[in-house]
Amino acid sequence: MSIEKVSEFQDIEKLANALEKECLSGKPNPHSYVSPVLFRGHSRASWSLETTLERFGKQDLSLEEYLRYLSRVKPAIESFTDREFTFHFSNGVTEGRTFLLSDVSFLKGQYxxxxxxxxxxxxxxxxxxxRSLYVALFFACSGPMHDEDSALYMYVGNLGYGKGGVVGGPEIATLGQYVTTHKRHFIQQSNYTACIAEIDGEWCFHPHEAATGTSSDTQDRISKVLIPSHLRREILRRLDSMNINAFSLFGTEEALMETLAFRELHG
Structure with missing residues (x-):
């Protein structure tokens, strides 16, 4: 993972553009597919690439066990929301060694x-x-003010060579943007990745950094940009002028209050 620190807003845009150009120019032939650059913002640079499941204390949870959790909470959520999520739980979902995370059909609707x-x-x-650099920058720079650097992560999964690796080893897959779900998914231009590995004969969700720990010229290119704390307000002001703020990204009354407070108290 490459790490660079910026000194002004324009440096971030330059790094994002340079990464995209470098990945496209390095593909093996003109017809090779290169993934679009995905962005993720962290308010604190010390935070690792952890999922909310990992932060909840569930490390290396098997796919089957997690899908059982989904089947148990599904009735309560459907009752409260008056909507139906159609999927079928199968105890054999992870059987066999031909499992491919990138084939999202394994979720049978759970995605x-x-x-x-x-x-x-x-x-x-x-x-x-x-998929938006500027949405990611909002998440990197918003929240309570502090003196620690923020971080912007930039990720390219497929560099034109396809995805490969050791069978059963940690694998990251991008699960895609085309899914019927909450409107915030589309407002925030969201994509998602998941990492799996075979542990003791079971397929388990695994930390992303286990699959990015070694540099590769052919897949899973990830860069980390450190944003000094003193740039956060300037960046948020620029983003607000583009109509990228808490209210435009969340659309709630609380988000409106957050946006108005920033404009009046820090704008």
Whole structure:
């Protein structure tokens, strides 16, 4: 993982543009597919790439066990929301060694439910990203003010060579943007990744950094940009002028209050 520290807003845009150009120019042939750059913002640079499930204390949870959690909370959520999430739980979902995370059909409909849960606070094994540099910068710079650097992560999964690796080893897959779920998914231009590995004969959700710990020229390119704390307000002001703020991204009354407070007290 490469790490760079910026001194002004324009430096961030330059790094994002340079990464995209470098990845496109390095593909093996003109017809090779290179993934779009995905972005993720962290208010504190010391935070690792952890999913909400990992932060909840569930490390290396098997897919089967997590899907059992989904089947148990599903009735309560459907009753409260008056909507139906259609999927079928199968005890054999992880049987066999031909499992491919990138084939989201293994979730049999749970992916839609997981994305909905992710936007409402229930722990999931999904790491959320955005296709917008500026949305990611909002998440990197918003929140309580502090003296620690913030961080912007930039991720490119497929560099034109396809995805590969050791069978059963940690693998990251981008699960895609095309899913029917909460409107915030579309407002925030969200994408999601998940990381799995085979542990003691079971497929388990695994920390992303285990799959990015070694540098690769052919897949899973990740860069970390450190943003000094003194730039946060300037960046938020620029983003607000683009109509990227808490209210435009969340659309709630609380988010409106947060946006108005920033404009009046820090604008």
């Amino acid at each position: 839609e439910f997981m994305v909905y849960l992710r936007h409402h606070g229930f722990p999931t094994p999904l790491l959320d990203w955005t």
